[in-house]
Amino acid sequence: MSETKTKDAARHKGAGEAKPDFVFFPGCSLHSTAREYHDSTVQSMAVLGITLEELDDWNCCGATALSSADSLLSYALPARNLAMTQERGLPMAVACNSCFVTLNRVNALMATDAPYRSKVEETLKAIGRRLDGPVEIRHTLHIIYHDVGLDRIREKVKRRLEGLKVAPYYGCQIARPRHEFSDPEFPTEMDDILEAIGAEVVRYDRKTKCCGGALMTTKEDVVLELNEQLLREAQVRGADLIAVCCPMCQMNLDAYQGKINSRFGTDYQLPVVYFTQLLGFALGLDEKAMGFGRGFVPAGKHLKKYA
Amino acid sequence: MEQAEAKTLEVIRQDAFDPAKFLEELDAFPGVDKIKNCMQCGVCTASCPLSHEMKETPRKIIEMIRAGMRDEVLASDTMWYCASCYACTVRCPQGISMAEVMYALRTIALRTARNLSAAFYKTFSDTVRRYGRMHESDLMIRFALRTNPLSLLKMGPLGLRMLAKGKMSLSVPTPIRGAKEIGKLYDKVAELEGGA
Numbered sequence A: 001m002s003e004t005k006t007k008d009a010a011r012h013k014g015a016g017e018a019k020p021d022f023v024f025f026p027g028c029s030l031h032s033t034a035r036e037y038h039d040s041t042v043q044s045m046a047v048l049g050i051t052l053e054e055l056d057d058w059n060c061c062g063a064t065a066l067s068s069a070d071s072l073l074s075y076a077l078p079a080r081n082l083a084m085t086q087e088r089g090l091p092m093a094v095a096c097n098s099c100f101v102t103l104n105r106v107n108a109l110m111a112t113d114a115p116y117r118s119k120v121e122e123t124l125k126a127i128g129r130r131l132d133g134p135v136e137i138r139h140t141l142h143i144i145y146h147d148v149g150l151d152r153i154r155e156k157v158k159r160r161l162e163g164l165k166v167a168p169y170y171g172c173q174i175a176r177p178r179h180e181f182s183d184p185e186f187p188t189e190m191d192d193i194l195e196a197i198g199a200e201v202v203r204y205d206r207k208t209k210c211c212g213g214a215l216m217t218t219k220e221d222v223v224l225e226l227n228e229q230l231l232r233e234a235q236v237r238g239a240d241l242i243a244v245c246c247p248m249c250q251m252n253l254d255a256y257q258g259k260i261n262s263r264f265g266t267d268y269q270l271p272v273v274y275f276t277q278l279l280g281f282a283l284g285l286d287e288k289a290m291g292f293g294r295g296f297v298p299a300g301k302h303l304k305k306y307a
Numbered sequence B: 001m002e003q004a005e006a007k008t009l010e011v012i013r014q015d016a017f018d019p020a021k022f023l024e025e026l027d028a029f030p031g032v033d034k035i036k037n038c039m040q041c042g043v044c045t046a047s048c049p050l051s052h053e054m055k056e057t058p059r060k061i062i063e064m065i066r067a068g069m070r071d072e073v074l075a076s077d078t079m080w081y082c083a084s085c086y087a088c089t090v091r092c093p094q095g096i097s098m099a100e101v102m103y104a105l106r107t108i109a110l111r112t113a114r115n116l117s118a119a120f121y122k123t124f125s126d127t128v129r130r131y132g133r134m135h136e137s138d139l140m141i142r143f144a145l146r147t148n149p150l151s152l153l154k155m156g157p158l159g160l161r162m163l164a165k166g167k168m169s170l171s172v173p174t175p176i177r178g179a180k181e182i183g184k185l186y187d188k189v190a191e192l193e194g195g196a
Helices: A002-013 A035-047 A063-067 A071-088 A097-110 A115-125 A140-148 A150-156 A189-196 A220-236 A247-255 A257-264 A275-282 A300-306 B002-011 B019-027 B033-037 B043-047 B058-066 B070-075 B087-091 B098-110 B116-131 B136-147 B151-164 B179-195
Strands: A022-025 A052-054 A092-094 A137-139 A165-168 A241-244 A272-274
Touching (some): A022 A071, A035 A052, A035 A140, A035 A272, A063 A071, A063 A097, A063 B098, A063 B116, A071 A115, A071 B098, A092 A140, A097 A115, A097 A137, A097 A247, A137 A140, A140 A150, A140 A189, A165 A189, A220 A241, A220 A247, A220 A257, A241 A275, A247 A257, A247 B151, A272 A275, B019 B058, B019 B070, B033 B058, B043 B058, B043 B087, B058 B070, B058 B098, B116 B136, B116 B179, B136 B151
Parallel strands (some): A022 A052, A092 A137, A165 A241, A241 A272
């Protein structure tokens, strides 16, 4: 069945077209609040020679909210996406940290022979799908760092972001709990990519401290505090802006920055952009196409001199 | 004074709790089995960005679980503060996945809890069932109607700015083509969990 499907998809794409490198799982945020992350990821990876094909008819991974509501469902829902990826016969690329951790959680279960695994398989059977063991799941940051590599990025740079001071903020769910990044608490992959495009990476000790994620909805007061601390360190280290790789982090730090300023009597004006926006811009892609205008705190003045 | 003391003593009476039963209930969740190895070092509490807000710290919750204090654990606010950042999980010297323990506690507590967090997670799940994907405006409006309709006014200014930035849409969400599959998944899960 999976072979037929793959052939159909290939026909559908037109003969002679090369097979894409990854099935891309965008997740809900990249289709709504974080469209600029979607566009800058797909476009800059294309420039770097990596083609992504969006997973057809994907569903919400459930994020941490579903893991909190229903255990079996929190495995079964993302498992449908993995099953469809396996049918397509390609590894999966994910850009959202929350989707990444959720999909990997299913993968970890599929690598075991726990009785719980057969329960998940039973739910898939009810919708006529199956999942044979884990699927290769890669974060787009990991792909850009390892599969493209820093040398190739340096070669392709059209605008070196010389003098731009960037705080690299990874968030928590990209390197934890165990995702093959250089370190679960102090990863360096994004730092290196930002340096490869000429930016100056400032020291940022809170690079994987939590932004509170979805708790902004249910525990706003304390989550505003967490984000104030993240902004404060970026400011103290002299950053012009913060680079992120997760839609939740971006939303909390950017959309709530005004609220943080009025709550804590601060005056932060720190743009919070996706690292792929900076990457794409450095690779020569149009500033508008990279969606810098979609942030609440404008980033434009820091980019003017490179345009 | 004497009476108060007697009351306290009664609360900690061993036979008031059934440790084995609560542990067994938790054991139905994958990834929480290692809590019996906890040596109460407190690294989880020290690593947690929000432990200072909790009535009971993560370390204490583990010990309460092992003492069989089911009602007390489920009435605690600890799990509702967990943001799933996995800081405790990667540092635990005994390999306990505290994040998974918190998911399990929330799932159990959600069956009876009537707080804001429970309402949020339930609304989230309902939205995914309806469309197969998340729709922020739909989620936030339903969440507000479920909890405090007046909060819609408070959310208004941010919502409007999100709309202006194209980060949110008020159009009626379209379900994915496989929405029926999603419905079936929910039903099958309910069937399996009901039968368990």
